[in-house]
Amino acid sequence: MTSTTSTWDAKKKRLDALKRPEQPFTICEDPEVRERRNRAKAAHQRATEVLADLPPEEEHRDLYEARVKETKTELAAAQKAFDAASVTLRFIALERQEYEDLVKKHPASEVEEAAGEDFALETFAPALISASSLDGMPVDYALHCLNTWSPADARGLWNAAWTIQHHQRTDLGKG
Structure with missing residues (x-):
């Protein structure tokens, strides 16, 4: 076995083990719970950054460390409440051929084609x-969500399924 063959075999093994990209989509029914979590996350980040920027000899370092601990505790509580008030759906990138076959099953109308669309949205x-749903969402329920949710939530659901199909993991840079 040549060095090139063994190098390729090792790379092929790693490539074959790659998992398709996944995308979570979380919808929270309680805006106050979502806002509490967002505020707690921001407060914890600020406290952590302030502590990281302190010189090691800071006289009141223990107060800053206590603040980080306090904001971490609040974030954990806020996240727990957020998780209880939320539903997370998961989406996965389809294999290329599966995606292309799906596009072919939903051809664009003449009007949509004229507008540059590749499919009937x-x-x-x-x-x-x-x-692309990892949770087994049926087509009729996906249509129900798109038709009955607010425009922003329906667009978010669509974007979760759409963007994961276009998630790029490659780097064509120099080197």
Whole structure:
């Protein structure tokens, strides 16, 4: 076995073990709980940054460390409340051929084609959401969500399924 072959075999093994990208989509029914979590996250980040910027000989370092601990505790409580008030859906990138077959099943109308669309969004969106759902969301329920949720939430659901299909893990840079 040549060095090139063994190098390729090692790389091939790593490439074959790559998992397809996944994307979570979390929807929280309580805006106050979401805001509490966001405030707690920001407070903890600020406290952590302030502590990190302190010189080691800071006389009142223990007060800053206590503040970090306090904000960490509040963040944990806020996150627990957020998790209880939320539903997380998970989406996975489809294999290329599976994605292309799905696009072909939902061809764009003449009007959509003229607008530069590759597919009929009204039927493709729920089909893609369903096909990429790791939770087994049926097409009819995806359509239900797209039709009954607020425009922002429906767009967020679509974006979670759509963007994971276009998540790029490669780097074509120099080196």
